[in-house]
Amino acid sequence: MFQPIPFPQKFAHPSVQEAPPACRPGCGACCIAPSISSAIPGMPEGKAAGVRCIQLDAENACRIFGDARRPAVCASLAASAEMCGTDRWQAMHYLKTLERMTC
Numbered sequence: 001m002f003q004p005i006p007f008p009q010k011f012a013h014p015s016v017q018e019a020p021p022a023c024r025p026g027c028g029a030c031c032i033a034p035s036i037s038s039a040i041p042g043m044p045e046g047k048a049a050g051v052r053c054i055q056l057d058a059e060n061a062c063r064i065f066g067d068a069r070r071p072a073v074c075a076s077l078a079a080s081a082e083m084c085g086t087d088r089w090q091a092m093h094y095l096k097t098l099e100r101m102t103c
Helices: 072-076 088-102
Strands: none
């Protein structure tokens, strides 16, 4: 019987490469770049695009991650190779572009 030949990830298109397993420590791009129209604890009107969420701590980690008060839109964002890129600046660029396309 034939065995499948694994395709080396380094040759795969970026859209099919494995996503980062979790948020990149210290990034916070998804909590800064997009606008959020729903209420956030401490920001009852939500936030404008490019505005740092009040719930980001000094290390750019979400203080309300896993909390029921966290907006659904925040929970819907998941780390992916396409969105996160290889560093924080690529993630910011991607999310800013997405924001411009959807506003």
